[in-house]
Amino acid sequence: MDARLEAIRDTVLARNPGEAEFHQAITEVFESLGPVHDRHPEFLEAAILERLCEPERQIIFRVPWTDDAGRVQINRGFRVEFNSALGPYKGGLRFHPSVYLGIVKFLGFEQIFKNALTGMPIGGGKGGSDFDPRGRSDAEVMRFCQSFMTELYRHIGEYTDVPAGDIGVGGREIGYLFGQYKRITNRYESGVLTGKGISWGGSLVRPEATGFGTVIFTQEMLKTRATSFDGQRVVVSGSGNVAINAIAKAQALGATVVACSDSSGYVVDEAGIDIVLLREVKEVERGRLKDYAERRGGASYVEGGSVWDVNATVALPCATQNELDGDAAARLVRNGLLALGEGANMPSTRDAVAVFQEAGVLFGPGKAANAGGVATSALEMQQNASRDSWSFEHTEERLTEIMVGIHHRCASTADEYGDPGNYVLGANIGGFVKVADAMLAQGLI
Numbered sequence: 001m002d003a004r005l006e007a008i009r010d011t012v013l014a015r016n017p018g019e020a021e022f023h024q025a026i027t028e029v030f031e032s033l034g035p036v037h038d039r040h041p042e043f044l045e046a047a048i049l050e051r052l053c054e055p056e057r058q059i060i061f062r063v064p065w066t067d068d069a070g071r072v073q074i075n076r077g078f079r080v081e082f083n084s085a086l087g088p089y090k091g092g093l094r095f096h097p098s099v100y101l102g103i104v105k106f107l108g109f110e111q112i113f114k115n116a117l118t119g120m121p122i123g124g125g126k127g128g129s130d131f132d133p134r135g136r137s138d139a140e141v142m143r144f145c146q147s148f149m150t151e152l153y154r155h156i157g158e159y160t161d162v163p164a165g166d167i168g169v170g171g172r173e174i175g176y177l178f179g180q181y182k183r184i185t186n187r188y189e190s191g192v193l194t195g196k197g198i199s200w201g202g203s204l205v206r207p208e209a210t211g212f213g214t215v216i217f218t219q220e221m222l223k224t225r226a227t228s229f230d231g232q233r234v235v236v237s238g239s240g241n242v243a244i245n246a247i248a249k250a251q252a253l254g255a256t257v258v259a260c261s262d263s264s265g266y267v268v269d270e271a272g273i274d275i276v277l278l279r280e281v282k283e284v285e286r287g288r289l290k291d292y293a294e295r296r297g298g299a300s301y302v303e304g305g306s307v308w309d310v311n312a313t314v315a316l317p318c319a320t321q322n323e324l325d326g327d328a329a330a331r332l333v334r335n336g337l338l339a340l341g342e343g344a345n346m347p348s349t350r351d352a353v354a355v356f357q358e359a360g361v362l363f364g365p366g367k368a369a370n371a372g373g374v375a376t377s378a379l380e381m382q383q384n385a386s387r388d389s390w391s392f393e394h395t396e397e398r399l400t401e402i403m404v405g406i407h408h409r410c411a412s413t414a415d416e417y418g419d420p421g422n423y424v425l426g427a428n429i430g431g432f433v434k435v436a437d438a439m440l441a442q443g444l445i
């Protein structure tokens with residue numbers, strides 16, 4: 001790392017102790033930014049990096065609610081409003097027991113660059129709670145969401161901060177959150193949240209967008225080696241919204257997805273995952289992958305273990321941060337991996353990224369590859385602002401244009417900085433320069 005940047009990085013780490021994932025995300029971005037500061041000493045002079053690493057505002061709050069047995073439960077809520085140089089803060093809410101400030105800050109930091117890369121007018125933010133929705137009834141989830149919004153509502157707004165979903169937050173949760181926002185404010189402010197239901201201000205393609213976009217980005221990478229998804233053997237991790245839609249899109253493009261996973265293990269299905277059955281089990285029944293394997297002839301379920309043991313030519317990690325380490329990366333490379341697109345945020349450890357880059361694997365980092373979700377959220381905001389709703393075909397066309405545009409921006413930035421094919425460098429520099437220019441223009445704020 002450039003010595004000037006390393007000194008700034010060390011200060012940021014020291015003043016944010018115990019936030020391992022935030023430290024990791026910062027280090028990974030800083031490693032790419034040396035050459036930009038050689039060309040743009042004005043960024044150093046204006047302390048752009050120091051400012052970028054300090055969120056504009058951080059909100060931490062108590063979320064009290066009662067469970068179905070009438071017992072009082074207390075969770076912690078977060079919203080980190082990281083950077084508004086390019087537009088209102090934008091980013092999802094994650095409900096998962098692992099959520100703490102370090103996770104919300106890593107996600108919010110990544111979101112700044114991801115959102116910049118989409119070319120849409122959105123700043124970066126993230127939020128969530130350590131609430132665990134698993135095993136909770138709809139009524140419990142509703143009471144939790146209502147309590148969460150009873151504090152959050154005063155901090156958000158169409159022109160201020162626009163939350164959406166992430167792990168543990170889907171259409172059901174956005175519905176309860178929107179209902180409570182409307183009730184408290186007495187405003188039908190559609191643009192305050194994205195990921196809404198189709199009949200009440202949502203956008204077609206938003207549910208599919210992150211998974212579809214990851215595959216579209218990866219397809220663009222494959223094209224640079226004169227190949228495509230057609231005939232590839234694909235392994236996907238996760239079996240939530242992002243994973244399911246990545247599987248659907250990869251198979252629509254002619255690939256065979258032979259494995260996917262959940263937190264208890266993974267399923268191997270050599271004939272290719274049956275997407276209709278997978279959706280039934282996961283989306284309708286909110287069941288486990290084990291149920292899928294039991295109902296699908298020829299599929300087997302491996303309890304525990306790593307889905308990265310399954311050999312593949314394309315890998316799409318779509319579960320969570322740091323799910324793929326250096327050893328798993330080395331196994332994938334030995335087994336003939338050609339390309340990897342990150343559907344999740346920071347699923348590959350820094351060791352894993354180094355292994356992939358060393359081996360010449362086409363590596364699409366999350367802030368570029370999974371930007372289709374938030375980009376389609378921005379399309380939802382556009383539709384809300386004009387009180388319009390677009391067809392599936394039109395919206396998917398816009399998503400495709402955006403993903404192809406992000407690929408182009410990353411690839412051309414990597415070329416410009418003398419490291420062709422390095423999408424990590426391209427994404428980090430491409431996103432950073434856009435935000436840094438806007439910050440300079442807007443003065444010291």
Ligand code: GLU
Pocket residue numbers: 090091092093162163164165166167194345370371373374375377
């Ligand atoms: N949580 C998603 C992400 O990581 C989407 C955020 C949004 O739609 O605002 O980008």
